Amino acid sequence: MERFVDEALIEVSSGDGGPGSVHFRREKFIPKGGPDGGDGGDGGSVRFLVRLNLKALSHLAMQRVFRAESGRPGGGNRKHGRDGRDVEIALPPGTLVKDAESGRLLADLSASGDSWLCLQGGRGGRGNWHFRSPTRQAPRYAQKGLPGATRRLAVELNLIADVGLVGQPNAGKSTLLAALTNARPKIAAYPFTTRSPYIGVMRNGDAELIIADIPGIIEGASTGAGLGLRFLKHVNRTRALAFLVDLGDAEPGAALEVLRRELGAYDPALLSRPRLVVGTKLDLPESGERLRELEAAAAGERVLAISVWNRQGLEELARALVELGRA
Template sequence: MMFKDQAKIYVKGGDGGNGVVAFRREKYVPRGGPAGGSGGKGGDVYLVASPRHNTLAHFAYKVHFKAERGKHGSGSNKQGARGKDIEVPVPPGTEVYDADTGEFLGELLQPGERLLVARGGRGGRGNYAFRSSTNQAPRIAEKGEPGEERWLRLELKIIADIGIIGVPNAGKSTLLARVTRAKPKVADYPFTTIAPNLGVAIVDDQDVVLADIPGLIEGAHKGVGLGDDFLRHIERTRVLIHMLNGLSPDPIGDFEAINQELSLFNPELAERPQVVAFNKMDIPEVQERWPEVEAKLKQMDIEAIPISAVTGENVQALLRKAVAILNALPPIERKKALPIIVPDDEDAFTIEKTSEGWIVRGKRIERAAAMTNWDYYEAALRFHRIMEAMGIAQALVEAGVQEGDTVIIGNVVLEWRDDFYYD
């Protein structure tokens, strides 16, 4: 399956269940009190970091995730059941953004970590909840609040302690296979590796996660070769093993070209600590070249280690050096993640005059409109009160709304009446 390190998915919390209007029926009591139960809350949608997933490929076919809606309330003041939450598995190392606004919502690093991405709607209140000293038999109930919905952009950045980088064919996958139980494909042609492979090496009793990154070539930061996707993975590795191909016509030129690509992609990457390895030392011609390469690197202040990924020569020394650097680094700082989505100013609204009518937009008023059960006159009155309390009715009058005009709020279309007063 093709590697996929970005995905766009749609998530929607369950709608809240509707509240109902009902009255108690008892023997000898001609007209009982209000007994309409409230609807249950809709289920929430969570993303959860699953160690069984390494890629976002499973989102190629399924992109819609909806939690269950809350059950409706019923008579005898029975509350509707809560809708079930759903958990959408993502690989550890997934960053989550709102696809429309670009806002960073959080990242999932440790297996089992959860992030709330779409809240279920509140259940609508039944008439029992509306009873008061002045209205003991309310004929009003709310509809459930619609669940939160949004498109998310997921971006996978694998997290590894050590990233193995280098030109195609340098022997990166061979090294990973040598020191971990990973079984990456190894072949004598460039771009064998098209997706990063992860493995765990044990170095002096310490577990170290290694990532074998696909080969990089000049222009990679502009998308040449396998593109810039994989440069992003390098951002999430802490130490780099930069592998030189002992058989390359110009190993030092390769080395400089790749470092150039890293810094063009992200200047911070050029600062990432590197341990340089010169590979394929089991081949006599490569051994012959080594002194010259070693000297040139020394001039650049670089202490390279000659290795053979095939025989394992010097491989432990290479890993030890990388792990020593790793252990000296400060702990990873997490990106600031919002644990819960903070809505923007809920009460804000706008009014626009269009050929179809007056369009009122605003989070709170649209939600109130969606939750109003227009079958009940009292509910319509209550909505009108909300319009007044929020200053929307007055704003419409000031804007010039006329008797009979159409007013559109979310999915609700109303006819404006000047005499819609109450009490």
């Protein structure tokens, strides 16, 4: 499976402008024609744009240096040099572009159609035709093209999803994502199976919902424990949250409190987003009692219970997630 890449350091350069031409008209019967040197072409620019089909920055791990083409020299008979080809770098929605040295945010590309001109190509130099005058009829001078520019950039992906599935390791997030969407995350019965966020699209009637499976949140995640800090940032770009709690857990109320506490410590604003609580593994014998404990700990928050194994509660949850994502 392709490695999920959410950060990349790249170098981009715009093209140099092409030099103007020093050239004189030479035709039969006109041995001393005037200047007719053409302008150099402009250098290519560097532009970033959003592509909805991209979900990660894996392509930037394979190519880290991008250089636009330089403009071509001008020619005789006032021929304009060809402009250099631009470089267009496609990014998934929800990507931040920062200056690699200062960390200053340069662009936030969030939606389809977003684009950002990062570097303009160098302007082509003017040919000697421009420098003729009544007192200087044979100028032997043309401008050089202006140089392009280079920038080192830090590109960071903040996933955008309608709903983020948040829970402790083995709460059943990946299993639920696979049951509801087209995603096929790695699923196994040991902690931290999910080491990268997974994205899936759920279709329920006419509604389409993007759901993100965020890797497991454990005690101390907000200070870096487990995979905490690296992936908590992805929660920031989910519109709503579903807290998943394993009904096989001996203390489901305490598990819910860990999620609240760690997200609140990372960013208190996360707890003000629309959310619901989902008790998973309802097929377990002890789930009834644990569900009552979870409902008590939820203190008025909406609680749903599901079993992916026998699909109990999945239709109701799908409808609830659509409502949540639109809240």
